[in-house]
Amino acid sequence: MWGILRRSAVDGGGFSASSLRRTRFSLVSARSYAAGSKEMTVRDALNSAIDEEMSADPKVFVMGEEVGQYQGAYKITKGLLEKYGPERVYDTPITEAGFTGIGVGAAYAGLKPVVEFMTFNFSMQAIDHIINSAAKSNYMSAGQINVPIVFRGPNGAAAGVGAQHSQCYAAWYASVPGLKVLAPYSAEDARGLLKAAIRDPDPVVFLENELLYGESFPISEEALDSSFCLPIGKAKIEREGKDVTITTFSKMVGFALKAAEKLAEEGISAEVINLRSIRPLDRATINASVRKTSRLVTVEEGFPQHGVCAEICASVVEESFSYLDAPVERIAGADVPMPYAANLERLALPQVEDIVRAAKRACYRSK
Amino acid sequence: MATSFSATLPLHGSQENRLLLPPIRLAPPPSSFLGFTRSLTIPSSRRLYHAHAARRSPVVGVQEVVKEKKVTNSLLITKEEGLVLYEDMILGRSFEDMCAQMYYRGKMFGFVHLYNGQEAVSTGFIKLLTQSDSVVSTYRDHVHALSKGVSARAVMSELFGKVTGCCRGQGGSMHMFSKEHNMLGGFAFIGEGIPVATGAAFTSKYKREVLKQDCEDVTVAFFGDGTCNNGQFYECLNMAALYKLPIIFVVENNLWAIGMSHLRSTSDPEIWKKGPAFGMPGVHVDGMDVLKVREVAKEAVTRARRGEGPTLVECETYRFRGHSLADPDELRDAAEKAKYAARDPITALKKYLVENKLASEGELKTIEKKIDELVEEAVEFADASPQPGRSQLLENVFADPKGFGIGPDGRYRCEDPKFTQGTAQV
Numbered sequence: 001m002w003g004i005l006r007r008s009a010v011d012g013g014g015f016s017a018s019s020l021r022r023t024r025f026s027l028v029s030a031r032s033y034a035a036g037s038k039e040m041t042v043r044d045a046l047n048s049a050i051d052e053e054m055s056a057d058p059k060v061f062v063m064g065e066e067v068g069q070y071q072g073a074y075k076i077t078k079g080l081l082e083k084y085g086p087e088r089v090y091d092t093p094i095t096e097a098g099f100t101g102i103g104v105g106a107a108y109a110g111l112k113p114v115v116e117f118m119t120f121n122f123s124m125q126a127i128d129h130i131i132n133s134a135a136k137s138n139y140m141s142a143g144q145i146n147v148p149i150v151f152r153g154p155n156g157a158a159a160g161v162g163a164q165h166s167q168c169y170a171a172w173y174a175s176v177p178g179l180k181v182l183a184p185y186s187a188e189d190a191r192g193l194l195k196a197a198i199r200d201p202d203p204v205v206f207l208e209n210e211l212l213y214g215e216s217f218p219i220s221e222e223a224l225d226s227s228f229c230l231p232i233g234k235a236k237i238e239r240e241g242k243d244v245t246i247t248t249f250s251k252m253v254g255f256a257l258k259a260a261e262k263l264a265e266e267g268i269s270a271e272v273i274n275l276r277s278i279r280p281l282d283r284a285t286i287n288a289s290v291r292k293t294s295r296l297v298t299v300e301e302g303f304p305q306h307g308v309c310a311e312i313c314a315s316v317v318e319e320s321f322s323y324l325d326a327p328v329e330r331i332a333g334a335d336v337p338m339p340y341a342a343n344l345e346r347l348a349l350p351q352v353e354d355i356v357r358a359a360k361r362a363c364y365r366s367k
Numbered sequence: 368m369a370t371s372f373s374a375t376l377p378l379h380g381s382q383e384n385r386l387l388l389p390p391i392r393l394a395p396p397p398s399s400f401l402g403f404t405r406s407l408t409i410p411s412s413r414r415l416y417h418a419h420a421a422r423r424s425p426v427v428g429v430q431e432v433v434k435e436k437k438v439t440n441s442l443l444i445t446k447e448e449g450l451v452l453y454e455d456m457i458l459g460r461s462f463e464d465m466c467a468q469m470y471y472r473g474k475m476f477g478f479v480h481l482y483n484g485q486e487a488v489s490t491g492f493i494k495l496l497t498q499s500d501s502v503v504s505t506y507r508d509h510v511h512a513l514s515k516g517v518s519a520r521a522v523m524s525e526l527f528g529k530v531t532g533c534c535r536g537q538g539g540s541m542h543m544f545s546k547e548h549n550m551l552g553g554f555a556f557i558g559e560g561i562p563v564a565t566g567a568a569f570t571s572k573y574k575r576e577v578l579k580q581d582c583e584d585v586t587v588a589f590f591g592d593g594t595c596n597n598g599q600f601y602e603c604l605n606m607a608a609l610y611k612l613p614i615i616f617v618v619e620n621n622l623w624a625i626g627m628s629h630l631r632s633t634s635d636p637e638i639w640k641k642g643p644a645f646g647m648p649g650v651h652v653d654g655m656d657v658l659k660v661r662e663v664a665k666e667a668v669t670r671a672r673r674g675e676g677p678t679l680v681e682c683e684t685y686r687f688r689g690h691s692l693a694d695p696d697e698l699r700d701a702a703e704k705a706k707y708a709a710r711d712p713i714t715a716l717k718k719y720l721v722e723n724k725l726a727s728e729g730e731l732k733t734i735e736k737k738i739d740e741l742v743e744e745a746v747e748f749a750d751a752s753p754q755p756g757r758s759q760l761l762e763n764v765f766a767d768p769k770g771f772g773i774g775p776d777g778r779y780r781c782e783d784p785k786f787t788q789g790t791a792q793v
Binding site for chain 1: 501503534542544546552554556559566568570571573578598602603605609762765767775780786
């Protein structure tokens, strides 16, 4: 059974009635590759993933602020309270450290909590539990106590929410051994990775993106099946190319794909890799791609110093140095707390033009 | 239809009980309070423990506090129980003394926090638990692990950093875990264990109510007086009472957090009072007397097993040694130490057993000898055990062998030979 899907949207194909089950899909799409294929928003993908996992395993429960009666701060957990009742969907008080710790303790004792942070910025109040009691426990107890918990929520910048609500935590969590860190992009990523995360015996930090929640993506039959899940630790090549490799994750994948189209118009064929999994990082895929193209542009939304891009650059320099024809290009958010003004915010985040410029720099430098 | 697990507590219930509480605080108890006739005047203390009317009589009820010990002639324990308690406390004391010796000989290293003087709390509570009940502790966890049933050999080897330790040498002094005995750690950060314990209690309740299993397990969380100023403590008191979780919060108030006196750091030093503020009984007990601790523990554990919710128990105790073996322990008054040394729980129990003819000196000496031999044997075993192999460094980071997750068929993906070859397909 291959959990790795082809980009089947292009293939289209008919859909059977049986797959219409519980999915609600949007006919209005921001992006559609082929007529006749189904689409799903990331929000619905996440909702259906949690729903299916909760119905498959009674040990799975959801805990977080506003997940129940409010239907989820971003409506990801919509309908779950009505369906599963207050014993499995808990509206917690505003006590991140407390309820995260309770989730970890419940995972120690055999349950499978899905803990929602309203945004990952709030996870800093609970980071001691994510790292010290969840990530390190399997190691400290020499395998006796594993922690099958998922910490999920929106990560990174939204629109105009200011410095304290816009930080990207991918690099922070991905530096800790014992955690798995996932960052989905499309609806299929969201579904497959969240289902894999909930089934996983280890603590998983699941970094979503608020601005992607409403976006629709085509979704295949296989992805709608309730046993579908994606592998952890494997990146996806969203677009093949031969001139430059662009690696990125989460919302930036969309920007990279747009940049790749612009570059194609200028005769540069860019390969876009959607990392999907920040820890474990799929170094094999990244290096294989760099060895093919000889140039690398890494993109992320977070702060540049000690970021995910820095790790990828180091990995490529260590493993594929002789294949590189140009210095590695790193595009990250500006090295400032996120400003509020709309134009400054736009300047503080990578845009499509930045990626295009960097790719061109990488391509012309050897000439 | 709300289940008993629903988040909205009947406010009327807790209102009623709140009315019961002010009279407790205002009226000091009559002096015929059996077992609590002590005029505790620690030189630097301004505490009024004689005003602790936390014990009222006679009571049973959701928000009620523990009933007063009855004035009867019957003994509190049988001979067998007495010997079990004695042996457990002697084991705790000998083990910790041996740890000190081994540390100064260089066999043990890093941070070692000893429990001398506090044995009554551990023995008093843990000896009432079953194997499936959970215990969560702090870095001062050797004796909690021993009382819970982890063998002395396993603990000693863990302290020596050997592969035969309870965590294969990967945890250390502050991280004693045992799945078999439900010892859920061993946490270095104070307050970190409290939410984890609350989660384990949450699981008990979830198993009963959602998974419909027969589960009466309770969880006991041990922590110190310093922790009671930490936010997580209050967050968990709130949620444990809100969800009526089967947990007992045991404060081992030994008056000192390293060198910070409890009185210097706490606005209201009477920790038991914080329980009623959150809607659970708060009890204060003499933590140097194992029999009193046991009586309070029995009530608290029964409450939890009956589904009546959490209890906060403040045990007034003392650590005879410094905070850790690296602590010069200069700030504590010698007179204070002497006063508590005179209340050594082991001596007190010995006296009780002998005076009430439950055991002879000879029998107790036999136990002491047996434990001495056990501890020495544990040291020999630990000494003779090998250190962990180099390959063990990278093991146990994940439960999942290669980190690729679980596939749709329910098995680990890395077990599928086709998976690990090549990279992702487009």
